[in-house]
Amino acid sequence: MIKLEDVSYVYMQGGPFEKTALDHISLEIHKGEFIGLIGHTGSGKSTLIQMLNGLLKPTSGTITVNGKVLGEKSTNLQQLRFEVGLVMQYPEYQLFEETVAKDIAYGPSNMGLPKEEIAERVAYVANMVGLSPELLEKSPFDLSGGQKRRVAIAGVLAMEPKVLILDEPTAGLDPAGRDEILCKIKDMHERMDMTVILVSHSMEDVAKLADRILVMNHGKVEMLDKTAAVFRQGKRLTEIGLNIPQITQVMDGLRENGVNLGEGIYTVEDAYRQLCDLMNLKEQPIC
Amino acid sequence: MLKDITLGQYFPGSSVIHRLDPRTKILLVLCYIVLTFLIENFIGYLLLAAFTVGCILVSKVPPKFVLKGLKPILVFVVITGLFNLFLTRGDVVFSWWIFSITRQGIYFAAFMVLRLVFLMVGTSLLTLTTSPIALTDGMERLLRPLRKVGVPAHELAMMMSIALRFIPILMEETDKIMKAQSARGADFESGNILRRAKAMVPILVPLFISAFRRADELATAMECRCYRGGENRTRFKELLYGKKDLGAGISFLALVALVFAANFLFGKVI
Numbered sequence: 001m002i003k004l005e006d007v008s009y010v011y012m013q014g015g016p017f018e019k020t021a022l023d024h025i026s027l028e029i030h031k032g033e034f035i036g037l038i039g040h041t042g043s044g045k046s047t048l049i050q051m052l053n054g055l056l057k058p059t060s061g062t063i064t065v066n067g068k069v070l071g072e073k074s075t076n077l078q079q080l081r082f083e084v085g086l087v088m089q090y091p092e093y094q095l096f097e098e099t100v101a102k103d104i105a106y107g108p109s110n111m112g113l114p115k116e117e118i119a120e121r122v123a124y125v126a127n128m129v130g131l132s133p134e135l136l137e138k139s140p141f142d143l144s145g146g147q148k149r150r151v152a153i154a155g156v157l158a159m160e161p162k163v164l165i166l167d168e169p170t171a172g173l174d175p176a177g178r179d180e181i182l183c184k185i186k187d188m189h190e191r192m193d194m195t196v197i198l199v200s201h202s203m204e205d206v207a208k209l210a211d212r213i214l215v216m217n218h219g220k221v222e223m224l225d226k227t228a229a230v231f232r233q234g235k236r237l238t239e240i241g242l243n244i245p246q247i248t249q250v251m252d253g254l255r256e257n258g259v260n261l262g263e264g265i266y267t268v269e270d271a272y273r274q275l276c277d278l279m280n281l282k283e284q285p286i287c
Numbered sequence: 288m289l290k291d292i293t294l295g296q297y298f299p300g301s302s303v304i305h306r307l308d309p310r311t312k313i314l315l316v317l318c319y320i321v322l323t324f325l326i327e328n329f330i331g332y333l334l335l336a337a338f339t340v341g342c343i344l345v346s347k348v349p350p351k352f353v354l355k356g357l358k359p360i361l362v363f364v365v366i367t368g369l370f371n372l373f374l375t376r377g378d379v380v381f382s383w384w385i386f387s388i389t390r391q392g393i394y395f396a397a398f399m400v401l402r403l404v405f406l407m408v409g410t411s412l413l414t415l416t417t418s419p420i421a422l423t424d425g426m427e428r429l430l431r432p433l434r435k436v437g438v439p440a441h442e443l444a445m446m447m448s449i450a451l452r453f454i455p456i457l458m459e460e461t462d463k464i465m466k467a468q469s470a471r472g473a474d475f476e477s478g479n480i481l482r483r484a485k486a487m488v489p490i491l492v493p494l495f496i497s498a499f500r501r502a503d504e505l506a507t508a509m510e511c512r513c514y515r516g517g518e519n520r521t522r523f524k525e526l527l528y529g530k531k532d533l534g535a536g537i538s539f540l541a542l543v544a545l546v547f548a549a550n551f552l553f554g555k556v557i
Contacts (some may be wrong), residue, residue, distance in 0.1 A: 016299060078472055096493050110471060
């Protein structure tokens with residue numbers, strides 16, 4: 001689905017402030033996968049995702065998305081951007097229309113869809129991200145931060161992309177808003193069969209959602225593996241300014257102190273289940 | 288996309304010229320500009336060129352960057368040169384159809400072009416070797432005596448440094464918004480002027496909103512740190528003239544003396 005071969009990106013090439021953001025990376029992401037992308041600040045995460053929909057052109061190397069090679073003349077970038085939806089950091093600052101509905105419709109109308117279909121899509125995605133119908137006629141600037149964020153995500157979703165990339169979609173949101181947005185993303189991933197790449201600084205969120213985790217460090221791919229395999233390397237993760245989920249730390253600590261727990265617990269739900277088993281308690285649904 | 292625009296084109300370095308007091312540099316550049324207009328013959332320009340090249344070499348700024356500063360005024364220089372070349376009356380040396388070139392025209396054109404080029408190179412060298420902050424600092428100190436007649440020197444300098452500080456922020460912001468809207472399929476390049484102007488709306492609206500928000504936040508942050516204008520404000524780094532500045536002044540005076548000597552010895556060309 002997405003394939004990077006020996007891709008590099010250098011900012012301000014030749015100038016006094018030259019900086020290599022990506023250093024000869026190669027990787028492959030398959031259709032329908034949920035990828036968690038983690039890395040310390042400045043590790044090249046944002047640069048990487050901006051390349052995937054052609055906002056940045058690689059300094060060297062080739063990127064293939066859905067069989068199309070980026071940078072070739074025959075590849076229509078606009079078309080590509082409809083297929084690879086990108087929600088940038090703090091996306092609420094890109095809202096501009098008079099009403100929420102019009103703002104969500106901006107992407108689809110750029111696609112040249114008929115009016116009825118646009119209206120249909122707007123209603124559908126608004127419902128999906130949890131915006132009530134009466135909000136649609138309001139000005140986006142009158143909404144709360146969390147609602148604005150949802151409008152912005154809906155604006156990208158309305159294009160029905162095959163790949164959805166989210167750059168820290170929960171930064172600056174309260175815990176309730178964060179969980180809700182992540183739940184919606186997971187939901188959409190399953191319902192629309194989208195490939196999702198989620199950039200996050202929260203190991204907990206990534207552990208809960210991702211199939212595979214891509215770890216970036218200083219412009220290089222440090223790891224790209226199943227969630228369990230990545231979090232088993234806690235020491236290495238700490239070395240590069242990352243961490244393992246807090247619940248994993250707690251569980252590891254308990255095990256070291258002789259509590260009979262299995263390895264590889266990355267979410268609160270798993271931990272709860274294990275502890276219930278251990279103490280012979282009846283499981284009650286949480287969350 | 289937008290990162291190629293170099294407004295604050297400071298080229299970091301630690302040469303003597305970088306370390307000069309910004310006031311010295313500002314004053315010398317002003318004198319330098321005046322001097323380019325006082326030169327009366329080509330020997331004078333040769334001296335000026337030697338001095339300028341020397342300064343560039345000492346500053347260790349790659350000549351490429353200095354010449355880049357000439358690019359924006361290139362059209363202007365060419366047009367000025369052509370106007371002077373064709374529209375000056377005098378002794379005709381060449382004529383074809385309705386065009387005629389005079390001896391005076393050639394000299395005027397050459398002088399104008401040389402003046403503009405040196406003017407630009409001189410000021411570029413100032414901005415290349417002085418950080419914007421140092422520049423406004425120097426400006427404030429130079430304007431300080433004018434406070435007595437009601438010129439708000441500190442406020443002007445503060446406004447200037449804030450404006451300069453905001454340029455990269457707003458450029459980055461524009462870049463971000465452009466990317467975000469491109470990701471939603473915005474197209475800024477095709478269509479007629481009207482369509483393109485309309486395509487700018489999704490950029491301008493968020494940009495203005497964020498500019499106002501940032502201005503507001505900055506004002507609050509300054510209030511929080513009890514900013515109250517220039518009255519009795521002390522500075523962390525006081526500007527001090529040193530030996531370097533004296534040296535710079537003397538070498539510039541030497542250039543002035545040489546240029547005037549050349550003017551006197553070789554006379555006016557025209």
